[in-house]
Amino acid sequence: xxxxxxxxEKGLNPGLTCQESYACSGTDEAIFECDECCSLQCLRCxxxxxxxxxxxxxxxxxxxxxxxxxxxxxxxxxxxxxxxxQRAIVRCQTCKINLCLECQKRTHSGGNKRxxxxxxxxxxxxxxxxxxxxxxxxxxxxxxxxKVVSFLLVDENEEIQVSTWVYWDSCVVExxxxxxxxxxxxxxxxGNTGDGKSxxxxxxxxxxxxxxxxxxxxxxxxxxxxxAYDPVxxxxxxxxxxxxxxxxxxxxxxxxxxxxxxxxxxxIYRTHADRLHNxxxxxxxxxxxxxxxxxxxxxxxxTARCGLDVPLSTLGPAVIIFHETVHxxxxxxxxxxxxxxxxxxxxxxKLGRFPEAFSSIHYKGTRTYNPPTDFSGLRRALEQLxxxxxTRSPRHPGVIFKALKALSDRFxxxxxxxxxxxxxxxxxxxxxxxxxxxxCGVGCKNSMNHGKEGVPHEAQSxxxxxxxxxxxVYTCKACYERGEEVSVVPKTSAxxxxxxxxxxxxxxxxxxxxxxxxxxxxxxxxxxxxxQDPVDTVVRTEIVHVWxxxxxxxKDNNNAAQRLLDGMNFMAQSVSELSLGxxxxxxxxxxxxxxxxxxxxxxxxxxxxxxxTSFKDNDTKHHCRACGxxxxxxxxxxxxxxxxxxxxxxxxxxxxxxxxxxxxxxDVTEAQVDDEGGTLIARKVGxxxxxxxxxxxxxxxxxxxxxxxxxxxxxxxPDHEIxxxxxxxxxxxxxxSKHHCRACGQGFCDECSHDxxxxxxxxxxxxxxxxxxxxxxxxxxxxxxxxxxxxxx
Numbered sequence: 001x002x003x004x005x006x007x008x009e010k011g012l013n014p015g016l017t018c019q020e021s022y023a024c025s026g027t028d029e030a031i032f033e034c035d036e037c038c039s040l041q042c043l044r045c046x047x048x049x050x051x052x053x054x055x056x057x058x059x060x061x062x063x064x065x066x067x068x069x070x071x072x073x074x075x076x077x078x079x080x081x082x083x084x085x086q087r088a089i090v091r092c093q094t095c096k097i098n099l100c101l102e103c104q105k106r107t108h109s110g111g112n113k114r115x116x117x118x119x120x121x122x123x124x125x126x127x128x129x130x131x132x133x134x135x136x137x138x139x140x141x142x143x144x145x146x147k148v149v150s151f152l153l154v155d156e157n158e159e160i161q162v163s164t165w166v167y168w169d170s171c172v173v174e175x176x177x178x179x180x181x182x183x184x185x186x187x188x189x190x191g192n193t194g195d196g197k198s199x200x201x202x203x204x205x206x207x208x209x210x211x212x213x214x215x216x217x218x219x220x221x222x223x224x225x226x227x228a229y230d231p232v233x234x235x236x237x238x239x240x241x242x243x244x245x246x247x248x249x250x251x252x253x254x255x256x257x258x259x260x261x262x263x264x265x266x267x268i269y270r271t272h273a274d275r276l277h278n279x280x281x282x283x284x285x286x287x288x289x290x291x292x293x294x295x296x297x298x299x300x301x302x303t304a305r306c307g308l309d310v311p312l313s314t315l316g317p318a319v320i321i322f323h324e325t326v327h328x329x330x331x332x333x334x335x336x337x338x339x340x341x342x343x344x345x346x347x348x349x350k351l352g353r354f355p356e357a358f359s360s361i362h363y364k365g366t367r368t369y370n371p372p373t374d375f376s377g378l379r380r381a382l383e384q385l386x387x388x389x390x391t392r393s394p395r396h397p398g399v400i401f402k403a404l405k406a407l408s409d410r411f412x413x414x415x416x417x418x419x420x421x422x423x424x425x426x427x428x429x430x431x432x433x434x435x436x437x438x439x440c441g442v443g444c445k446n447s448m449n450h451g452k453e454g455v456p457h458e459a460q461s462x463x464x465x466x467x468x469x470x471x472x473v474y475t476c477k478a479c480y481e482r483g484e485e486v487s488v489v490p491k492t493s494a495x496x497x498x499x500x501x502x503x504x505x506x507x508x509x510x511x512x513x514x515x516x517x518x519x520x521x522x523x524x525x526x527x528x529x530x531x532q533d534p535v536d537t538v539v540r541t542e543i544v545h546v547w548x549x550x551x552x553x554x555k556d557n558n559n560a561a562q563r564l565l566d567g568m569n570f571m572a573q574s575v576s577e578l579s580l581g582x583x584x585x586x587x588x589x590x591x592x593x594x595x596x597x598x599x600x601x602x603x604x605x606x607x608x609x610x611x612x613t614s615f616k617d618n619d620t621k622h623h624c625r626a627c628g629x630x631x632x633x634x635x636x637x638x639x640x641x642x643x644x645x646x647x648x649x650x651x652x653x654x655x656x657x658x659x660x661x662x663x664x665x666x667d668v669t670e671a672q673v674d675d676e677g678g679t680l681i682a683r684k685v686g687x688x689x690x691x692x693x694x695x696x697x698x699x700x701x702x703x704x705x706x707x708x709x710x711x712x713x714x715x716x717x718p719d720h721e722i723x724x725x726x727x728x729x730x731x732x733x734x735x736x737s738k739h740h741c742r743a744c745g746q747g748f749c750d751e752c753s754h755d756x757x758x759x760x761x762x763x764x765x766x767x768x769x770x771x772x773x774x775x776x777x778x779x780x781x782x783x784x785x786x787x788x789x790x791x792x793x
Contacts, residue, residue, distance in 0.1 A: 071100035193242025285353020316357035330365035491763030605630030626658035722747030
């Protein structure tokens with residue numbers, strides 16, 4: 001028989017028997033190692049032990065060939081204190097325990113235990129196996145990042161490039177190339193231009209692959225914000241544009257950095273200076289202040305507005321300052337007793353900056369004697385912080401980028417350089433409304449684009465009076481004494497008066513001031529003499545700010561002249577519409593009476609003789625002077641003399657057929673021409689009368705337009721300035737009439753302003769014409785005055 005191969009020769013470690021003896025006698029071969037039981041177990045003992053409820057969740061591993069167990073004494077057995085977990089090198093056959101080199105020297109170097117037989121484990125095979133596992137794991141990670149590509153998330157104009165907002169979640173997941181249900185964190189990088197931010201991300205997360213573009217030229221290779229997904233660490237990596245670069249729109253691009261910082265869980269500030277510059281501390285300090293002042297409130301509002309199931313943390317991200325030096329020592333090297341983070345906090349305090357918004361600030365330095373740069377320390381620090389979910393937990397990509405979109409919608413638009421305070425990296429002008437009061441020049445204190453949420457302009461201080469804008473509003477004095485501030489306006493009539501009765505009272509006793517609580521409190525001509533000014537008796541004045549784009553503060557809402565014109569136009573239109581039918585009937589009968597005998601009567605002409613278009617009530621019928629049939633205007637627009645019918649030598653209207661057959665002689669006898677002579681003369685007289693009346697009507701329209709301009713209220717846009725409809729942009733013509741909205745005063749066509757409602761703030765207490773936009777607004781009632789706020793925004 002051939003000799004059997006020993007376990008050691010096979011690369012196996014002998015003597016790995018069950019250490020529990022729970023279901024066996026302790027001689028069975030060990031199959032599992034339980035880390036929490038601190039023992040090797042055979043198949044039967046492992047099964048019986050871990051059926052128990054308290055042991056069911058223990059972590060076990062199956063033993064492989066060449067497995068070396070941990071030292072039993074190092075793991076805290078037999079009363080020894082636990083130390084570093086070391087692998088055993090021998091097993092004492094007498095004591096039945098595994099020992100590392102240190103524990104063997106301590107326990108078996110003297111006395112009788114020195115003679116105990118031991119079995120030596122094959123440790124070299126274990127070391128090679130562990131190194132192979134590590135290399136294999138690195139290869140797997142590197143392979144996972146081979147297909148990663150970056151994409152432009154936000155351009156230099158702060159416009160988000162992922163435009164499919166309807167399918168926002170799926171679109172972001174597709175761009176990042178991650179699983180639909182994947183939750184992740186966000187890591188972003190900041191620093192000065194040329195410090196190697198993109199290079200750092202490529203080597204820290206993607207094993208040196210150029211996921212983010214790098215360039216040896218002087219021009220910046222990163223414009224805007226770029227993003228990529230790291231499948232190894234399950235993070236969204238964001239690369240930003242460098243500071244201190246030669247760029248346009250510097251203010252907007254700097255504001256963009258803070259938006260990226262707000263959605264980040266971990267921020268790397270990369271610096272390649274031999275010493276830490278003050279710009280680093282000023283940037284982080286100003287970013288912290290702006291974050292707490294402007295972004296914390298908006299992130300909370302976004303959580304409520306978007307219905308996000310994962311709350312957006314109002315505490316800022318953790319910060320790692322990655323400092324690479326060449327000729328100088330790292331921070332803290334000359335102060336061994338102090339940690340670098342303590343020195344960084346001292347620098348912040350000396351500069352008067354307090355980075356309270358950040359959850360933590362860490363320092364990681366590396367000194368590069370010979371390239372390439374060592375990024376392993378930065379990678380380990382990042383992995384440690386990413387595992388910490390105390391402040392920020394992983395979120396779905398849709399939640400993260402919805403927050404970015406909300407911040408972009410709120411804080412967007414151009415930043416005027418003349419209003420800029422350059423003493424800070426993130427001045428308030430980056431995030432507050434840029435509107436200035438036209439009267440006093442004070443800026444609005446609300447955040448950008450607050451008007452989208454219906455929030456009016458608001459200032460810190462009171463305004464001053466300007467005659468140009470007349471920025472006073474009246475409030476009822478009686479209501480003010482009761483603790484209310486109710487705005488009132490002078491107007492033509494009271495809300496309880498009918499339109500005509502209101503005009504009559506206006507002609508007799510002047511304009512009124514009406515309070516919605518107290519009723520009519522003032523009439524300008526209530527007495528024959530001795531009428532006092534309303535400011536001295538019933539109202540008090542309030543000076544308010546005048547913001548760009550507002551309608552102004554028009555207290556004179558006397559519209560009596562326009563109301564009179566509206567009433568007259570309504571009566572004229574009603575009479576015209578009621579008399580339209582009888583008038584057309586009489587006109588048709590009268591035309592037939594003076595028409596030549598060969599003309600077809602109007603009552604028999606129901607459609608055009610050529611195109612067969614049916615005539616409606618408002619359509620005009622035209623007779624051809626040659627054949628006498630009825631035609632529409634387009635089919636009888638030609639003219640020529642018809643001497644055979646007595647029409648000549650001047651050209652007259654003929655149909656297209658008769659115009660083309662102008663050389664064909666009609667079969668008309670002289671007797672017929674003589675018989676029609678009298679009728680023809682009557683027809684010519686009738687046409688002359690119609691032309692004369694048309695000219696008279698046109699002449700009357702001219703002074704009527706002048707009267708309308710004189711009667712229009714002050715807030716109406718003059719007719720000569722209205723060229724097209726304010727809503728649909730149709731150009732006005734003779735056929736398209738212009739109408740004024742009684743609320744905003746702009747010009748509209750009839751289709752865009754056919755709604756009716758009362759506008760008490762303009763003096764119209766009864767339903768009048770308003771445009772679509774004004775009809776959608778809340779009720780136009782008296783407005784409450786609040787100091788510093790715009791009432792008509």
